[in-house]
Amino acid sequence: MNGTIAASAVKYVLGASEDPERLARETGLSDHELPSRVPADAVDELWTRAARLNGDPDFGLTLGRAYQPGAFGLLDFLFLSSDTLAGAFGAAVRNVGVLSTGGSYGWSEHDGLVTLSRSLPTQNRHAVTFLLGWQLALVRVAAGKPITPVHVGLAMPAPHRHGDLAEAYGSPAVDFGRPANSLTFRRSELEIPLVGADPVTAAMLRRRAAQLLPAEESxxxxxxxxxxxxxxxxxxxxxxxxxxxxxxxxxxxxxxxxxxxxxxxxxxxxxxxxxxxxxxxxxxxxxxxxxxxxxxxxxxxxxxxxxxxxxxxxxx
Structure with missing residues (x-):
């Protein structure tokens, strides 16, 4: 499995565990001794063990539903300070390496709809369900109102029951086994001015992100x-x-x-x-x-x- 995850994201998962110290011991990911970047396969194991330790088969979804924008720092604030949702997603695509490397982002438009897709360096279902919850939390806080995706795609097999996923994402159209995780919105919604738009702050954050981005694989x-x-x-x-x-x-x-x-x-x-x-x-x-x-x-x-x-x- 290729890719790395920023230490801040690893600490976030550790902190969501009912017993962070035990989880750190079991995975070898001590909060006090983390390198700045952690291999994606180690984080894959972290998600699995955290779900087991918490006794929550929907751990990633639970964490995504409760996400408070700002916890991931720079990448979140880049999103929130953009002018529109289109600009915010553009900032996320260009700077996601601050948080994780591996996989890829995609952007496609058709018949007035825009689909943002994200493949991860893991198929761990907790990481997948958290990813979309995190992105939707950013969308709703940035827009200052609930915005419902027209369609949600997940790069994982369908669970026995998935009503909770449809409820969490606010979309009845949820498909599984997709080549990438995706959110589809109406193009008009992506032009909504964001409540925290701040071009000066956004420019400063972009410069900082450029300094922190790891060397990109060709x-x-x-x-x-x-x-x-x-x-x-x-x-x-x-x-x-x-x-x-x-x-x-x-x-x-x-x-x-x-x-x-x-x-x-x-x-x-x-x-x-x-x-x-x-x-x-x-x-x-x-x-x-x-x-x-x-x-x-x-x-x-x-x-x-x-x-x-x-x-x-x-x-x-």
Missing amino acids: WRDRVRAYQAQHLGDLEAAARHFAISPRRLQELLKREGTSWRRELEAVRGDLAVEMLGDGSLPTAVIARRLGYSDERAFRRAFRRTYGRSPQQHRGGA
Whole structure:
């Protein structure tokens, strides 16, 4: 699992536990010894153990419903000081790395509706349900009135009962098993002036966020990491990153590469590893790497390394 979570978010979950000290011992995440960034897989375990310790199967949802904007500091105040909800979500998209890295944000518009999607570096249902509760709490405080999403999507399997989710999010349209977590609003609602709009404060906070953002992983690196695990097609990768295939190609082009070029590079690296095994026939390697047949694999390998798979295996 890739990604990191800011220590402030980890402390927030620890503080919501009925026994923070025990939770810290069980997860190795002491409130007094936390690094500034915590690996996402450790936080995944934190959510699971916190729910068990509290005896609350809906721990993430409970925490999201009770969230008071401001607890996450800089990112919350960037949202609240924006001019409109559209501007607030834009600030969140650009600066979410202050709070967490890994996954991605997406933004799409269709027929007067805007969908904001967020894939996380975890599928932990407590993290997922809290995420949307946190975002809706910010929306409602920033707008100064209740705003109901037209649709809510969750990147998790449907629980046995989910009436509480519909009630918490204020939307009867809640779907599960989505490629990313999402909130859909009417476009007109995103232009509502926010009650705490403060352009001077917002500009100051943006400068501070720029100083705190961790070094961003390139799209080339993200795509290569995805391809090394899945070797999927462009459309599947785009769904994973919650953006359109065209947008993903544009982002790679900016970095001087393409989906096909990176896929061939990853296939080449994996082929070398498999050939080093010595026991795998080249036909099996070709199939595992997604080539149409062994001949296509041999041609691709020769283009990359200047020799055939058999010559490579023989040390020629």
